[in-house]
Each structure stands twice: as C-alpha cells, then as structure tokens.
Amino acid sequence: MKTALEGSNGEAVEGGDPEQVKSVVEQMSHYLAKSDGAVIDYFESVAPHLRILFSKEEFEHFASLLENFAFSEASEELMAAWERNSLVKKT
Numbered sequence: 372m373k374t375a376l377e378g379s380n381g382e383a384v385e386g387g388d389p390e391q392v393k394s395v396v397e398q399m400s401h402y403l404a405k406s407d408g409a410v411i412d413y414f415e416s417v418a419p420h421l422r423i424l425f426s427k428e429e430f431e432h433f434a435s436l437l438e439n440f441a442f443s444e445a446s447e448e449l450m451a452a453w454e455r456n457s458l459v460k461k462t
Contacts, residue, residue, distance in 0.1 A: 395420045396453050403446035410445075411437055424452040 395417045402410035414421070414437055422430050429452065436445035 392420050392423070396424075396449060399449055400446060403442045403449065406440075406442045408440070410442065421449075424449075424456050 398413065399410060399417070399421070401407075402413060414434070418434075421433075425433060429448070433445060433448050433452070436442075436448060
C-alpha cells in the first residue's frame with residue numbers, strides 16, 4: 372500500500388510520508404508563531420516535504436514571505452495549504 376498526498380490541483384502527489392509532512396508543518400508553525408528567524412534555515416532543510424502542499428507559484432510565494440520575514444502571512448499561507456490538502460491512501 373502506498374501513501375500519497377492530494378495536491379492542490381486535486382491529483383494525488385507521490386512522495387512524502389504524511390506523518391513526516393504533518394511534523395514539518397507543526398514545526399514550521401511553531402517557528403512562525405514565535406517569529407523565530409530559525410524558520411528560514413528549517414524551511415531550507417524541509418522544503419521538499421512542504422513543496423507537495425503548494426502549487427509551484429504558491430510555493431514560490433510562501434518562500435518569498437519567509438525571505439521577507441512576513442511570518443504572520445507565511446503562517447496563514449501554510450495553514451491554508453495544509454487545510455486544503457487531504458491525506459489519501461492508494462492501494
């Protein structure tokens with residue numbers, strides 16, 4: 372049985388352990404809530420896990436928000452991306 376995430380276009384996206392993606396989102400949220408600049412380094416190390424939550428344009432926008440220290444807006448974007456993506460299981 373394979374696990375996939377449903378991308379923002381509604382199609383299943385291969386890759387990414389759902390529990391690991393959830394953990395990454397939770398850690399990113401923690402950094403963003405504290406306006407901790409460490410979020411930028413963390414983002415760089417986990418970007419592949421987050422990329423599946425966003426379209427290419429959305430991901431670039433999210434990265435830009437982080438680079439510009441717009442942590443509140445980045446947090447909102449991250450939560451919106453997480454909420455619109457649902458975990459699905461493929462057999």
